Amino acid sequence: MAPARVAAVRDGRTVVLDDGREVRLAGLDVPNGYAPAKNRLQELLADRPLIIKRLGIEADRYGRLQVYAFTAEPGTERSIQQALLASGNARVAAHVGDKACAAALLAQERRARKAGLGLWGEPAFQAHPADKPAELLAELGRFTLVEGKVLSVRDNTGTIYMNFGRRWSESFTVTISKRNESTFKAAGIEPKRLEGRRIRVRGTLEMRGGPVIEATRPEQIETAELN
Secondary structure: OOOEOEEEEEEOOEEEEOOOOEEEEOOEEOOOOOHHHHHHHHHHHOOOOEEEEEOOOOOOOOOOEEEEEEEEEOOEEEEHHHHHHHOOOOEEOOOOOOHHHHHHHHHHHHHHHHHOOHHHHOHHHOOEEOOOHHHHHHHOOOEEEEEEEOOEEEEEOOEEEEEOOOOOOOOOEEEEEHHHHHHHHHOOOOHHHHOOOEEEEEEEEEEEOEEEEEOOOHHHEEEHHHO
16 A cells, blocks of 8 residues: 555544545554643654555544554554554554454553553553452443453353452453354463463453453453563
8 A cells, every 4th residue: 555644643543644534543542632642643653654554444433444554664664553552652452353463562562561651650541450349430431451360260151251359240350252262262362271360451341240341352361470
């Protein structure tokens, strides 16, 4: 695809091209109103041609194309997604798609988190403890990271339940549909083998008795030992 030119940066993951198309950087979550992400994106794109690789063929409900973006550097391409993650100005989203791409993005996020860069230096964006479900209630409806020890894994009526507390109706839980289990296993995530281990999970927090994140993609779950 021929390089495009950027006319404007809307926010930390949305740009308008000079032909009028609006594109959204796929695989990233940027908190609403997080100005440092917009500033960093403007720096990365300043006077540089942009190569976009579309994720699928459909636009989202706002008409934006979901893309992976690269600046055309001499002899190479630089990933905009990875650059934003490396500086701590974004988090990996709940859905990336490609296994290798997800691994590369998560690696950049882990380095930034370990160094306390960008949003990782702010308490509001840290992973929330799974063993404090009452504190999670403030995050309902938001993209959230939760970290804790899986106490038990149960399989019931087509759903796998990863429980982080003894009172299943009140404690934090991660659910995985049985129809998605093979996708997780292919990515090296076997729910039963996570019993007794600390994991980090990302996604939108819901309330179903207790706080719940539904995991539909393997990139939503990491072993916390990876930092």
